[in-house]
Amino acid sequence: MQIISADERLREPRGAKILLVGPPGVGKTSLLRTVKLPESLFLDIDAGDLSVLDLPVDTIRLDDWQTARDVAVQVAGPNKSFPPTLPYSQAHFEAVGGVLQKLDQYKLIYVDSITALSRAAFRYAEQQPEAYSERTGKKDTRGAYGLLAREMILWLNHLQHARAKHVVFVGVLERVTDEFNVATWQLQCEGVKTARELPGIVDQVITYQFLDFGDGKPPTRGFVCTSPNPWGYPAKDRSGRLEQIEEPDLGKLLTKLTRKPGD
Numbered sequence: 001m002q003i004i005s006a007d008e009r010l011r012e013p014r015g016a017k018i019l020l021v022g023p024p025g026v027g028k029t030s031l032l033r034t035v036k037l038p039e040s041l042f043l044d045i046d047a048g049d050l051s052v053l054d055l056p057v058d059t060i061r062l063d064d065w066q067t068a069r070d071v072a073v074q075v076a077g078p079n080k081s082f083p084p085t086l087p088y089s090q091a092h093f094e095a096v097g098g099v100l101q102k103l104d105q106y107k108l109i110y111v112d113s114i115t116a117l118s119r120a121a122f123r124y125a126e127q128q129p130e131a132y133s134e135r136t137g138k139k140d141t142r143g144a145y146g147l148l149a150r151e152m153i154l155w156l157n158h159l160q161h162a163r164a165k166h167v168v169f170v171g172v173l174e175r176v177t178d179e180f181n182v183a184t185w186q187l188q189c190e191g192v193k194t195a196r197e198l199p200g201i202v203d204q205v206i207t208y209q210f211l212d213f214g215d216g217k218p219p220t221r222g223f224v225c226t227s228p229n230p231w232g233y234p235a236k237d238r239s240g241r242l243e244q245i246e247e248p249d250l251g252k253l254l255t256k257l258t259r260k261p262g263d
Contacts, residue, residue, distance in 0.1 A: 015107065015166040016257045017159070019114070019198055020250075021173040021187055021234060022208035026221060028170050029112055031208075031250040032057055041106040043071065046116035058106070065124035065151070068117060070096040072155055074103045076162035088158050108166040108254070109159070114198070115172045118190035121155075122148050149193035156194075156201050166254050169198070173207060173234070185233055199236055204257065207233035208248060221248045 004012075022028050030051045032042060042049070042059040049059075062068050069087045078093035086092070111117065122144070125131060131144035159167050172188040185207070189195040199205050210219040211231070225242040227235040235244075239257050246253055 010260070013164040014258055015162065015164055016204060016239070016254060017202045018166070018168045018204045018206060019171060019187070019202045020168055020206045020208060021171045023173055023210075026208050026210065027051070027248070028208055031248070032110060034249045034251040035108055035110075035254070036251065039105075039107040041103065041109050043109065043111045045111070045120065046113050048112065062117070063120065065121050068120065068155065071103070072158050075106075075109055075165065075167075076158050079158065079161075088154070106165065108168065109162070111167065111169045113170040113172065115188045118148070118152060118194060121151050122190045125151060145191050145193075148191045152191065152194040153197055153201075156198060160201055166258075168250070169202065173209070187234070199234065202236075203238040204242075205234050205236035206246075206253075207235055209233060211245070222246070223248050223253065 020028060020031075029048055032040065032052050032055055037055060037057045040057055042052075042057045043062055044059050045062045047061075060067075060071060062071070069092070073088045073093050074096055076088075078090040079088045080090055082089035084091035125147040126139070126144040128144075128147055130147055131140055132138065133140045133143075156169075173185055174188045175183055176186050177183045187195045187198065189198075204225070205227075207224040208221065209224060209231070211222045211224070212219045223246040224231065224233045224235050224244065225246050226237050226244045227233075229235055229244055241256055242253075246256075
């Protein structure tokens with residue numbers, strides 16, 4: 001056990017962990033244009049980078065769950081309490097050294113998108129032994145979704161502990177109507193457990209949306225950062241530093257969230 005003094009804690013670099021959701025086409029990927037690109041790593045999972053083809057941003061293209069695990073352990077380091085057989089352990093960290101060691105240089109990890117990543121995780125989960133019934137050998141959907149939830153929550157919790165880095169999890173926002181005809185806005189994601197628990201893991205939940213203020217003017221893009229809000233969009237501000245509506249500039253938002261007194 002180590003006691004971190006107040007002065008040491010205040011001097012530590014601290015990054016924000018953000019769930020940023022919005023409808024398709026609002027410009028979530030294009031927010032990369034507002035950050036410092038040499039300090040940023042783009043995790044391209046859904047191959048939706050057409051809007052940023054001209055940007056000189058370092059990129060890792062993820063299309064399988066094992067690569068996602070490898071990136072996470074290299075970004076956040078190993079969890080030394082894990083035995084060598086588990087992902088994110090010291091053994092896992094050492095096994096994926098080499099080229100991924102360069103991830104230390106990045107201050108922002110832009111995960112685009114958590115929606116697509118959950119599908120990659122499910123492809124992995126449904127191929128594992130516990131996704132099949134021991135008695136009949138047939139597929140067990142409940143087993144697959146149970147493993148999916150554990151894998152996703154473990155991955156997200158591991159990146160949460162990359163204290164010095166900003167991590168932005170981009171997701172698709174969809175409007176869902178239940179059997180009682182009640183509509184709510186939800187993260188589009190495989191498995192309900194991840195979508196339900198993710199807002200509790202991150203520091204901030206921000207909805208990027210076309211906002212209509214009822215003033216007769218055309219809707220404008222904006223970040224909705226606090227809840228409750230007039231539109232019922234998902235939002236959460238753990239920092240207490242944000243206005244309900246912020247300019248859709250991710251670089252400025254990150255600075256506002258982590259700026260220390262005197263900076």
